[in-house]
Amino acid sequence: MMNFQPFSGIVTMISDFAIGSNNEGAGCYKLMSVDNGRGSLVNFVVEPTTYFVDHVMIEAGDRVTGFYDADAAVPLIFPPQFRAIVMAKNTPYQNVKVDYFNSRLESSDGQLKLNISPYTQMLLQNGQAFTNNPANRNLIVIYGPSTRSIPAQTTPYKIIVMC
Known part of the structure; x- marks a missing residue:
């Protein structure tokens, strides 16, 4: 990690x-x-x-x-x-987080929790589709708005899995 x-x-x-x-x-x-x-x-x-x-x-x-x-x-x-x-x-309305996400899809710093939707695009670094569970991996998460809770929750636009 x-x-x-x-x-x-x-x-x-x-x-x-x-x-x-x-x-x-x-x-x-x-x-x-x-x-x-x-x-x-x-x-x-x-x-x-x-x-x-x-x-x-x-x-x-x-x-x-x-x-x-x-x-x-x-x-x-x-x-x-x-x-x-x-x-x-850096782009308006787009946030990027690179971190290890645990089995609950929470970042290692406890600042972000992911809620995956059917519309969340999950890819490998080479652009191919990722079809497994993204939990317990290093992820590049691209997302927009998030809640103000701790951890903040968001439904990402795209997840790139770092294998």
Whole structure:
């Protein structure tokens, strides 16, 4: 179970990022700098396996949320540099939560409970249909309104199962 943490802000720069000493992976990896506007800056390493919600193209100036594993080892540099697992372009009326959801479909932080409807689209990261129970898995949840209860409850538009 990963400890997913979000960081939101405006993309200030996107550049190629070489891994290794022989310029390995040139063009396949990107470094995306994100500024939250309150003095915090993060560099996300975007890999070929990074999942982009709705497969959108992100450009400098876009408001985004990057999700990373807070328990993963990171280099001690400033600004901090995290491996992006999921990137989402912030869109009005759409929320994104990446977390482990238990057997009651509650997020590990206890902040969101999912109520699945027949209209909830459930997919794998490759876009194929997911037909099993999404409980006890890492999920990317795309949803709109939610209740003001604790945990907040929502009927998601789409669930992407991270196998």
